[in-house]
Amino acid sequence: MRKGMLYLAALVVVSYSVAPLVWQFLTSLKMDYELTRIPPLLPEAPSLAHYIAIFKGRMFLRIIANSALVASCTTILALAVGSLCSFGLAKLEIRYKALILGFVLSISMFPPIATVSPLYLVIRAMSLRDTWLALVITYTTFSLPLSIWILTSFFRELPDEIYRASRVDGCTVFQSFVRIVLPLAAPGFFATAILVFIFSWNEFLYALTFTSTEASRTIPVAIALFPGLYEIPWGEIAAASVIVTAPLVVLVLVFQRRIIEGLTGGAVKG
């Protein structure tokens, strides 16, 4: 009975969160005349016309590449800086750790809309407007607090004795980080990577503000700018949304196993 309730609850939650995606997917397959009608719930003659259409007349591949590049660079940069910082905060003798962590967190407390204008001025002054570098820098800044917080807690969970053992066994602090701490914190590392990637992939406000041409646009902005003067191409928007959601789903599925894998089993007496 209790199990039944549990499954029911799970079903409700899953439907609630998946339904919009399914709806979007169905919409993408419908012909234009079906779009604003119910029934039919399911497309009568599924068609890939919208998928083909989005690649015609605009640089959609370029836009996907932009997004991928910006999100990947942000992820790599945020994790490189973030993991080193977190390692220091978690394992090394540093004063005022709590203060540093609190300060780092405070960066993420500013709402984007409050920071976007001054940032725009900075970006313009550095003549980075309309480049993907502008986005990478901005995204890295805003994803670092989260990365540092997650990674610090993961590194802290690693037994100190393992870190100490590696130091006695002849590692420098950095070797210990690369050869012992990082492999053991891999689940947390990948979880953080996914979160940062998704954040950068989906970010809209900064991307809209800092880019002006199609050549440097990212997907959310591009989709938002699909509507023409006289019509809103719901079908194409839906198709584009499906295309850009797919990589995220694949990414999460691939790394999910690494995240769940119990890597630390047997390190210390269990």
Added chain:
Amino acid sequence: MAAIRLENVQKMFGNVTVIRGMDLSIHDGEFFTFVGPSGCGKSTILNVLAGLESVSSGAVYFDDVPVTDLSPRERDVAMVFQSYALYPHMTVYDNMAFPLRMRKYERSRIEAEVTRAASMLGLAELLERKPRELSGGQRQRVALGRALVRSPKVFLMDEPLSNLDARLRLETRGELKRLHKQLGTTTVYVTHDQAEALSLSDRIAVLDRGDIRQVGTPREVYSDPANTFVAGFMGSPSMNFIAAVVRRREPLTVECNGLILSPAVKRTPEEEHVLIGVRPEDISISKRVNGEGIAVSVLLVEPAGPFHWADVAWGPAVLRGMAEAQEELAPGDWAHMAFHPDEALIFEAASGLRV
């Protein structure tokens, strides 16, 4: 191999002094143990020796070479941790080869050394396994193997046996002793278990809140304790202390519960009140009257196999003594207690110092 010298080593965490001005020499090839209750600073000393903690002041020497400011990798020490601290993502072989790889040994030499250490510890069959596939005892051996694989100057062991079950602990204790005899490497060992310290060590330092209370051979700290702390900490069950008053100084005569004793002492106590320390194994409790037995009432009887431990009340004092297994003692009984005055140690009551 190396002799170790600590010179006025002090360690503070914030305002808390964990080690207070410690001077100590550990001889080359010695099995030296720090023993004390938890929080006495014994693990901190080990971390200081390993270079994992910096000292707040003072100096550490290995063979008269100052190592105070050297990092762990420059000190050439090996450490066995209480939790074993194996690298869970590596096989047993890689765990043991790790310290050699970090020192850039050649591949063939690494293999030879790991094989040698593995066969010494009976790990040859397990080399391909991951730590999580090993039992507690096997993990413990791998941790030992990782330490002795590269023949370091000093072994540091932080309660390496405390996570093993009682039987395995005794076995491994014997094995540690055998390994030390065989390798002859200076070993610094930390434990809270006084029995372990007594059975393994060449010399023992008894620690209390960051101070060394006595350094000596197992026999010295057990039979000739310098103060009440050492006397009470070493030996299990712990020593009985009975309050007594000095009646005469030359020769020393003390009185407790109406009993007059003239124990042999090295110096005259400066205080009026003293404590008489007698080990439970030196007190015999019996229902039969033998010689000048003292009448006591039995409070508690704990069978220990070949004999019983019995808690008895003698006036206001509660003492623990031994009774023969065939004695049928029960709480509430009257019995006779006897101990040899020569086995009684006298301590000053306030300072706790032995006289």
